[in-house]
Amino acid sequence: MVKVFAPAKINLTLHVTGLRDDGYHLLDSLVAFVDVGDQIIAEPAPDISLSVTGPFAQGVPTDEQNLAFKAAIISGYPMALTLDKRLPPSSGIGGGSADAAATLRAAMRLGGPQMTTEHALLLGADVPVCLGSKPTRLQGIGDMLTPVQLPALHMVLVNPKVEISTPKVFARLERKDNHAMPETLPQWPDSLAFTDWLGSQRNDLQEPAAKIAPEIAAVLVSLALSPDVLLARMSGSGATCFAIYPDRLTAEIAAAQLAQANPWWWIKTASTLPN
Numbered sequence: 001m002v003k004v005f006a007p008a009k010i011n012l013t014l015h016v017t018g019l020r021d022d023g024y025h026l027l028d029s030l031v032a033f034v035d036v037g038d039q040i041i042a043e044p045a046p047d048i049s050l051s052v053t054g055p056f057a058q059g060v061p062t063d064e065q066n067l068a069f070k071a072a073i074i075s076g077y078p079m080a081l082t083l084d085k086r087l088p089p090s091s092g093i094g095g096g097s098a099d100a101a102a103t104l105r106a107a108m109r110l111g112g113p114q115m116t117t118e119h120a121l122l123l124g125a126d127v128p129v130c131l132g133s134k135p136t137r138l139q140g141i142g143d144m145l146t147p148v149q150l151p152a153l154h155m156v157l158v159n160p161k162v163e164i165s166t167p168k169v170f171a172r173l174e175r176k177d178n179h180a181m182p183e184t185l186p187q188w189p190d191s192l193a194f195t196d197w198l199g200s201q202r203n204d205l206q207e208p209a210a211k212i213a214p215e216i217a218a219v220l221v222s223l224a225l226s227p228d229v230l231l232a233r234m235s236g237s238g239a240t241c242f243a244i245y246p247d248r249l250t251a252e253i254a255a256a257q258l259a260q261a262n263p264w265w266w267i268k269t270a271s272t273l274p275n
């Protein structure tokens, strides 16, 4: 039996730079992983099975529609899976993708065949980056991955408990040919220098997502007004937003204040996993 952590993916930047003939968008995104996530428990079994537990279990499929179940099929290694669902679904922090990647890692740890980017891509554009779960520059549709060294970051994640469909957000994006990040990324000596630079970059899906879910604008305003905040932005196709703070303590204080004022929001303090 193995237990594999499935960390949330944060798109610190998300530049949409083009549109392919098959409708998939070309991206240039800086991605980090944090100490908040789901968990997969897996053990070898004659057939694949999945049970889902945890605070966000309700409504998550337990059959082949679940990306963890699909990942078990792709791995060629039948397992009995338990998914502890702690990340809100359809929230732009890659919950399903993280679960799929964690399932592929579980199969490998149990002795199954080696899983590659090509296997992961069959499960979704975000699954290859989740397979590594390291700070990465993601390009192409999610298939071109370059490792990046990032300073440790301390943040607060906020989801207003609104589910958003990724294709709908891409469909609302007006310009598909936005600027990429600089070809060579700077070296950042510390989190302040990094956050300063991050302010000059974007998430191009933030505006179309906020048109679909106006709650996103309310979350971003609350984060931007929180004490000691350095930067607030949306992750992925939303609706989860993150804000960066100088250290873990200031992030925890801001999270506590936000939770008091907005008891119905999902609010978590999160720190990036090591490079």
Ligand SMILES: C[C@](O)(CO)[C@H](O)COP(=O)(O)OP(=O)(O)OC[C@H]1O[C@@H](n2ccc(N)nc2=O)[C@H](O)[C@@H]1O
Pocket (backbone or CB within 6 Å): 011, 014, 023, 024, 025, 026, 027, 029, 092, 097, 123, 124, 125, 126, 127, 140, 141, 142, 166, 167, 170, 236, 237
């Ligand atoms: C927006 C991101 O979260 C940024 O990390 C990801 O690119 C989305 O990754 P994902 O959820 O794994 O995406 P998939 O499950 O492969 O695709 C869902 C839908 O999102 C749109 N999609 C996704 C990725 C991409 N590069 N271009 C797209 O246009 C497509 O309409 C696709 O049908």
Ligand SMILES: Nc1ncnc2c1ncn2[C@@H]1O[C@H](COP(=O)(O)OP(=O)(O)OP(=O)(O)O)[C@@H](O)[C@H]1O
Pocket (backbone or CB within 6 Å): 059, 060, 061, 065, 066, 067, 068, 083, 088, 089, 090, 091, 092, 093, 094, 095, 096, 097, 099, 100, 126, 164, 166, 236, 237, 238
């Ligand atoms: N393991 C899973 N956890 C959550 N949702 C899943 C899972 N497998 C399949 N789904 C389905 O996938 C859809 C998207 O969920 P997911 O949580 O992966 O979205 P997301 O956080 O927006 O991901 P991304 O940031 O990659 O766009 C939901 O409609 C859900 O029903």
